[in-house]
Amino acid sequence: MASNRKNAHRARPVSRRRFLEDAGSVAALGAATTALGPFAQPAMAQTDLRKQILGIPGVDKGSPTDADWQKVGELCLGPTKANVTAGEFKGVELTFMGLNNQNLHNLLFRGFLKPWETYTGAKISWIDLAQADYNPRLQQAIATGTVDFDVLEMGAPFEGDVCGKGLASEMPDWVKKQVEIDDYVDYLKPPVGTWNGKTYRVTIDGDCHNFNYRTDVFSDPALAKAWKAAGNTSEWAVPKTWQQVQAATKFLKGRKIGGKDAWGYLDAPKPWGGFGFYFLGSRATAYAKHPDDKAWLFDVDTMKPRINNPAWIRAIQDVVDALPAEPPDQLNADPGTAGFQQFLAGTGSMLSWWGDIGSVARTSDASVVGKIIAFDILPGSDDVYNARTGAWEKLASGPNYAPNCAYLGWGMYVMARVDGDAKKHKAAWSAAAHLGGKDLSLWTVMYPSGFQVHRTSHSNVDEWVDAGYSRDYISSYLNSQFGSYNHPNRAVEPRIPGIFQYYSVAEDELAKVFAGRLDAKTGADNIAKAWEGITDRLGRANQIALYKASLGA
């Protein structure tokens, strides 16, 4: 079968996708060999179970189906059976609220939990929400006191809204053991998932922005020659700092690669329901997140916004300066457009995004860059702003890197309303623990699920290679992910109530700046003013307390 597919591929006329793939494949092999560094563990002995589930249905064997999800759920029932007797939850009815993005999330959970329901006797009813409806639905339920679900799929940024208001149930110790909570990567360990010292979340996802780049562009001899001819003293190479990203982006305007326009970095200036702010954040963290300071968005003691300090203004100005060198319609590109319609389709050579790009580049028919991209942590900066001293500093260690751990991934939460019913309480936590099980999580991060690596055990490259991934590609990808998660200067998002309100307001002001209606300083001042208003409206004292708790400060 494999050879048939290969021959069929050869028989095809040269398409843009094939041209790009072939042109960059050699370069990709060379450039994607970034060592996994401290995370390249010796091959961990794979259990039979892990091998078995990773073969369902098998990489390159089409998308998994509901039958596959049920099979995986059935095979991963072992930890549940150790804590729950058969039929123990008979008569218990649970309501589960989660997403149905891209036919993933809840649809997978249904399959995974079907054998759990059969074994335990519990019954689950489902509330499926589109991403856009999720936040309003959750906020309405909280504000109107109509929490009508027992188990909730939720992102850590909302922990302030839910755990901070006492709406979540504290995780029992047996669940911590069942999900092997110590296996979580460092940045997803407390304070993430906890509130006031209590643990609430079963983590099922990890999120950070990494740097995706085109290997063919940065290994192209013609571009290297032109780079030198343009008077640059450095070598033509993958940018490691935002200063280099800016220079490469401006240089690439008007250049060609394989007869096509070779654009540089792709910004995402169009508002995206608050999520677009993360993309400015990725440009700003290297400037704004000082290694000696946990905070980078607000001052810890006052919640005074830092968005209008010189570091953030510089990041905003970088976007303004880069936009004229980006594709002509970039002003109307949101992150989805930049990632999926541009970068994966062959437009642009550098992009900050969540790990989805790497996991989709080789599995989506829409992608033409699967063999010509590689990954790294976000670029750094030659200097970093110290908000405490109010001065720019050059670190003795070199450029400042501060990966943007944006959104902190999805998790399972059990609502406090089950606390009064011991049987229901155990059933709800058992369901959450099943979905967040160690072995099951390996399957979800390897196959289409909407979730990315979030456990140390996910860094075992051999398991990925055995499942069908190429070693170079997956090493580069995992290195960028774990390198971000475990970076000592990672910028972790504050988990405070209403965080998306701050982002949404910022998006509106930034849109004016990017369109040239305001300068960067005025726009940043406007955002700061609006943020102060939001903090006052939500209760400053409370926000400060929750901000401190979320930072562990």
Next chain:
Amino acid sequence: MASTELSSPLAGERQLPMTPRRASPGRRNAGRWLIGASSCAFGLVVLAQALRGAGIIEFGFDDWRPTLYAYVLWGIALGCGLVMTKGERGHQLLFLLPALLFTVAVVIFPTFFGLYIAFTDWNLSSVSGRQFNGLDNIRTLMRDAFFWNALGNMVWYVLAVLVQYAIAFALALLLNAEIRARKFFRVAFLLPFMLSPVAVSWMIGKSIMEYRFGPAATLARLVGWDSPAFFASPWLARSSIMAMDAWVSIPFIMILLLAGLQALPHEVAEAAKVDGASPWQTFWKITFPLMLPVSVTAVILRIIFELKLADIVINVTAGGPGGATDTVSSFIYREYRDRSNVGYGTMLAEFYLVIIIVFVTGLLALANRWMRRFT
């Protein structure tokens, strides 16, 4: 005692029993008692729930659903009571009562409750919940550059309705003429109106007009436009949104005008032709004035729809670039959905409602005066 027999032109024939025109005193008293008792009971339920909601008393239900049931029961009791007290007149009122109670429940009450919400600081993420904040939301609105920017954009969008009207009139004249495949064109021209604006947003705004692969962009490049980015500069983005909106909406105006044209008496136009009037004179001196009532109706309806423009903007530009395409409705949508700002969002909606009412009322008065002068 007044007779309870009814005179009927069908006297002598078998008749259905009818309610007496006037009820007996006992029946009237029972009816009054029923209305009074049910009203008191309903009032007590509302009062108890309101006091519980305000945290003044402990007694009450967990939510307002029982109050809704009480409202329905009160409505039934009110209907019975009216029949008992007013006889046949009560029966007549029964036809009106359900619609009246339904309107009160879903239009009048929400409007007034919305007014109350508009004067509160209610952010869904706030730990303090909903709090009355007087005129703060109005003050914020007056200083809100985003609202006034969106309102300014609405002026342009409303002016674009006149262009839509002109095009729609031309199309209506065309479809009213004796042309081949007239029926086909009538249906074909109506198709855009049948499409959801959300579908149009994706099919046209995000596909056909897409910079990289969109056919419109490809065509533009063929005719010499190097960078056909339809949504990257303020005026072009606004014009592109107007064009998409026009594509959806012109058929609506066109179909109204076509109906008007078909109702015009042919004799007048034929008489003008016999008198030697040119086609332009026939149109300008006869057709256009006769069509004024239909035209005014069509334009005002379109303006009302236009003032609520949101879906295409939200999907295609999210109000950008830099607020150039933002509408008041899309701005309110962001306040509600992205920022959970229920209090301020409601104030925006109520304020905009007042603006629309004043504007449309003024427009109607002007149109009436103008039509009287013209006709």
